[in-house]
Amino acid sequence: MADRDDEPGDKNSEEEFRELLRNLLSGGGGIDPTQLAGAAGLPNDPASVAALFSQLQQAMNTADDGIDWSAALRQGEQRAASAQVQVTDEERARLDQALQVASLWLDEAVEFGRLPDSPELLTRRGWVAATMPIWTQLAEPVALSIADALTRVMREQAPEEMQSMIAGASKLMRGIGGAMFAMQLGQVVGQLASEVVSGGDVGIPLQADGRAALIPQNVAEFGADLDIPSTEIELYLAVRELAHARLFRHARWLRLNLISAITAYARGIEIDTERLERLADGFDPSNTEELRRAVESGALISAKSEAQQDALDRLETLLALIEGWVDQATADATSRLPKSDAIAETIRRRRATGGPAESAFATLVGLELRPRRMREAAAMWRAVTDAVGIEQRDALWAHPDILPTSEDLDDPSRLIARLTGAESATTEADDEFDQALEALLRGETPAAPGEGGDAPGASGETGDEPDDGPSPV
Template sequence: MTDEDRPDNDDFEELLRGLLGGQGGGLGPEQLEQLRGLGVDPAMMQQVLRQMQSAFASGADGIDWNAARTQALHLANQDGQGIGTGDRQDFGQAFSLATLWLSEATAVSELASAPRAMTRGQWVEATLPVWQELAEPVANSIADALTAAIDSQTPDEMKGAIAGAGRFMRTIGGSLFAAQLGGVIGRLSQEVVSGGDVGIPVMPDGEAAILPQNFADFGRDLEIEPDQLALYLATRELAHARLFRHARWLRLHVISQVTDFARGIHVDMGALEELATRFDPSSPDELKAAIESGALLPQRTDAQTTALERLENLLATIEGWVDIVTADATSRLPTADRIAEAVRRRRAVGGPAEQAMGSLVGLELRPRRLREAAAMWRAVTDAVGVEARDSLWDYPDLMPGPGDIDDPAGLIARLQARGRGEAPPRDAMDDALDALLKSAADDTGDAPGDTDADRPEGPRPV
């Protein structure tokens, strides 16, 4: 195309205004010809036209998460089933008995609100704010990448005419990601059995729930009586919810570690541009698959790998405690060990929706060191008892770390010394603090522990 054949900026600006301003939502013959003259595929423009008009009308700069909610609820409610009165009564009784059993197995206090049976749709509504918070850094990264791609590929003479297009494309990219996230959450609602099933605190603070619609699927191949399975799962769910209510700081600690990891994710521009060269707007499955599979997300950086290891240790520490407390509370159940092993295998492998979530946000929420962490909590419980064990959740600096999972002996020694009223054994942190204080004292000319009373008498400077 020669410069004489190319429409000028006024023509393009008028065309863009017509496309985004509504005008029936269609492309007339004259507009189609103008698009061809600009080298734009009219079929692709038809695909995004309605979304661009919506973005133009709303004037919003942020990501519209309504698409996630709509898609998630559509999948969660598609079977049309609710919860029968019998299910509510059965799980109500299971929660009541589990509450009594837990009072013998942990010093962590009961919940303030009653646990409940919950539909899939209710689970979506309750947990969506947390999923949105976890996924928002990735959604912003994809949206920003689309904006950058538009800017880098637009000729300088046309940037003034389409100055607002980047904002619209950012909204469209974010909305596309939000819709994919909603699909994953909707499918996840068909798999989870309880509020704490995914390991992170997605439920509102202090709430516990079981999803009867998924309960039967979980126990179908276990050959275990439903009442025993319900008692075990109710006990585990209550233990998880109690812990996060007791340790108020723990919820923020987990969420912040997940979002810190997610903020380091950036879209692979090479993969995005390579996909754009063969993108067929009449068949968007490839773009959808690329977003869901994580193909647009580059490999983890060293910093992200370190952050992921910290998060895995934290999740393992939490779920290890839940495992041990649940095991002690359900010791009366003949099939408790079989159910516990089934739960551990399920958490280690993850369901299809959980795997999709890992691909979508680049993060797998699995406690890979669960067995080692559970062994640590068992050793601590046997050595110092329930109250001393649970006191480790009172403050963040008391919580066991990765080194304690590797070797619980040091943690047990500290707890035993504290129980006797003795100073805890020295560790590397103490040595490092002493070295820091000595260095500061050397800089000021004072020896550690010097006071005015220790100095020789004489005239003092004014």
């Protein structure tokens, strides 16, 4: 009976809370709509404000525990489309030809076969639509953590008379927090659409079908300030993208392994509730800039645990191996291009100063995935290629258990020794020692050199003594 008596109160509390939120969103509670839009990372314009309020109203009327990510897609496409240009027929013909030549060159540099599907040429908006499912998968654990933490802090900070109201509306608060996070995600991905030049530019294949893709508008902008013919830049970037796509198609375990590692890390992220409490305690509804900065900068995410740091180190090594291999394969395939080294250095500088992967992951899931050991990885793959050739090098991607480790990046010589068989003599000697030690532990005394199979009866005695009795003392 007690449970039944509680239900109407909970429903009434939730309805009261909904009414309170409606008043706040309508301007009756002192919240400036443009400031609220700014907290969600949206531009200060009527269309963005209307989109935010529509999404929040939808979240209020939904009882689902999950996050409606459709707002992220709408925001991302809108932002990407605002500055995009369509692919012209001339660009399409030129880049299609570059991709065909790139495929031929790559055949000589890698063991992995050609892709079954033709590469795509995407607009910025098309890239957002193609990649948003993966972005939401990576961001959801953090979005839920932040939404839950906000609800918990609000419940702890609220006056006694509002406790039951907030407790009865926890799902509602989770949905509203998730909606604001989704809209911010859309803004970030929409911005990324103006930076990336290809499907694999962020280090992982973001398209579900694994197809290679170039964004012609961004390819053109990438080479605008370089004193390098555009045809060389297009060929180089085409080779890089095809190399990346071929690697992930051949090593089918790699994509799932990488995305699973990122999402597992994200699920372990904890929110800094003390920081949240400080924000809530001094929160000014008319000035949401501090809240927006805290969410965007990752300040609400607690310091990494030891387990998370270990996971991050493994993830960073894997990303470095991927990027290093792609760099090395691209360098071999584009050796005919006069300016290939200059283009490669431009890409390295672009990554070193914080490329699209770093800014996106740091904002969304608290991860800075700049592969700092990329140069070491590229040098290791070069040494392996010189030592054992392309076929044996690429065979290392057959299974995660045989992939080079962080220690191999530190010292590639041991990896090369294993691959070339240079360790076989050492291994044989180690095996003989192990066998002798095992015999000794069983109580067997190995025969000394030059002696027969029978051990002498005692030290210093000759073999003339009879075998049927002990030697005289």
